[in-house]
Amino acid sequence: MAIDSLGNIWVKNAGANVISEFTSMGSVVSANGYAPSGYVAGTLSAGLAFDTSGRLWITSASSSNASGYLMALTNGVRTLGPFTDDASADSASASGLYGGNWVSISNATIWTANSNTTVSAFLPSGQPNFGGPLSVANMTSTAWVDFDASGFAWVVDFNSSAIARINQAAGNTTAYDPSTGGLSYPSGLQVDANGSVWVSNNGTPSLSQLRFSSPVIVPVSPSTGYRDPNSDANAEGAVQLDASGNAWTVDDTNHLIQWVGIATPQATPVSPTRHATRP
Known part of the structure; x- marks a missing residue:
């Protein structure tokens, strides 16, 4: 999922070649969903993210996860890409794009977590940045990436349910023991305004909350994660946080779920300097 500047929620569909807007x-x-030219959802339809110009960036992978691509939309219409990992197709292959999953925007750079053990970076033009992918130590299948306010990258591994915090400047990684906090085949990740990391879990229908407390990553949520007692789902899909601190998830029974006020808002409401009175 992704949330635009108007607060609308955009959702990719793995079972159809369309993108839904709510x-x-x-x-x-979008009554029938958007079907941009060149967009193929595939079995492993994956990440969405908006840049500052309002373009919606998409990653996806083939059913075998052996190939991935990146493209951008404006108002539901393709405006850039698709860039693939096929060297004969375009220059994006130099970035190591492979079965791209989650996508995140940081400092006008588009980042993707690939389905091997790497994270790739792209310029707004869609061309690869930094000369190649960044390897993430001790992971087997990097899945989702997001950035905190300090510019550190957070990455989760679907297969091992591990999470890592990457200091790009120092070139080191802080790993986390996935035995607590409720991590279970994570299917989405986002960082709120207070530095809490929110992870949706595919292995169990739950949300995990974690924080960095130097020098380690510590769980905030219980060992089962936060659970929705009314859900009949077996898994939570992607997670997105809106400006008010609500978390939005999708489940495997085609529900769009709002977790009201669970995260820190992006902006604090301004206190009034004067109160109005009724005439």
Whole structure:
């Protein structure tokens, strides 16, 4: 999922070659979904993220996870890409794009977590940045990436349910023991305004909350994660945080779920300097 500047929620569909749009109240905007030219959802349809110009960046992978691509949309219409990992197709292969999963935007750079053990970076033009992919130590299948306010990258591994914090400047990684906090085949990750990391879990229908407490990553959520007692789902999909601190997830029974006020808002409401009075 991704949330745009109007608060609308955008969702990719693995079972159809369309992207759905909903209002912040959950009402449908795209009656039949958007089907941009060149977009193929595939079995492993994956990440979405908006840049500062309002373009929606998409990653996806083939059913075998052996190939991945990246493209951008404006108002539901393809404007850039698709860039693939096929060397004969375009220059994006120099970035190591492979079965791209999650996508995140940081300092005008588009980052993807690949389905091997790497993270790739792209310029707004879609061309690869930094000369190649960044390897993540002690992971087998890097899945989702997001950035905190200090510019550190957070990455989760689907297969091992591990999480890592990467200091790009120092070139080192802080890993986390996945035995606590509720991590279970993580299917999404996002960092809130207070530095808490929120992870949705595919292995169990739950949300995990973690924080960095130097020199380690510590769990905030219980060992089962936060659970929705009303859910009949077996898994939570991606997670997105809106400006008000609500967490949005999708489950495997096609529900869009709002976790009201669970995270730190991106902006604190301004205190009034004067109160109005009724005439």
